[in-house]
Amino acid sequence: MRRVLSTVLVLLAAAMGASPAMSAPATPYDVTFTAIDGKPMPLADYRGKALLVVNTASQCGFTPQYKGLQALWERYRDRGLVVIGVPSNDFGGQEPGQAEEIKQFCETTYRVDFPLADKAVVTGGGAHPFYQWAAGAFGADSRPRWNFHKFVIGADGRPVASFPSRTTPDSDEMRKAVEAALPR
Template sequence: MMSRIRYAALGCLLILSTAQPSFAGSVYDYTLPSINGGTLNLAAFKGQAVLVVNTASQCGFTPQYDGLQSLWETYKDRGLVVLGVPSNDFGGQEPGSRAEIKEFCSVNFDVDFPMSDKVVVRGDNAHPLYQWLAATLGASSRPRWNFYKYLIDANGQPVAYFSSMTRPQSSKITKAVEAALPR
């Protein structure tokens, strides 16, 4: 009898030790440090579609800021938020401070869409938002470079992701955005 209890206890411990971490129910449950200081509460975007993009200022894909700004200007009145998330994870291509990043984006690309402060987007220390995206969309959705894009629908659920190679104004993204906008 005692050995059965031990085996049952060991089995429970094994199950608990391999359990996945629990995640929030929607993107609106997350916060990011804001590029303006303070906290960027994603609940502020409730009911809107959100395109989350990990960005970098010294990357070959940096010109995509133009396309992201254009996408933002085209769809913001219809319920799309473009959210830039600077990261230094890939090639050290975002070494600046939040003030330097903000100035770079403003001066070079007239960016006025919301942006976070720099965060980690990959690995064990990835920001919880990026851990949730990978858990929800699958491990293959983890960003492999700067300017990976994640589309969240108006219910706060991730519906698609796009590689760095996919330009913000591509038909692939614009069709997905159209489908994700609030009705």
């Protein structure tokens, strides 16, 4: 009976798009995003730098946070911070555009020049491998519940902090987490 139940659960997970054999990456450096221009964007290229990874959306009440993310990038990039925006349509259908539209919106509206990934799934069984890693590294309670959830990763690849959407990029707690994550 137990074997039948286990088989049913595996088949159900597969039907829902989850892979029971798939495990989360061991480190963030084992993850590759697709950049908004379609090229591979391996996080291993950022080894030794602090990362701030944010799931974004162009039609969200939190969209003005792009301005604060750009300001963080400008303030700390020379000290080793990389901000990565990950557009996602997971919450409220607030990122319906295609890659070129998203890129143009970010560049013209907020003058964003930090790296942008192509649109990705950030929740559920089909979540991008980075978000699978983050759920394990930061804990299940830190999974994005809306757009503009932020993960700060140290220059050594270790999790530093996770912030919900309401925590703005210009907050003291965000600044302190970024400074703690920077290379020494």
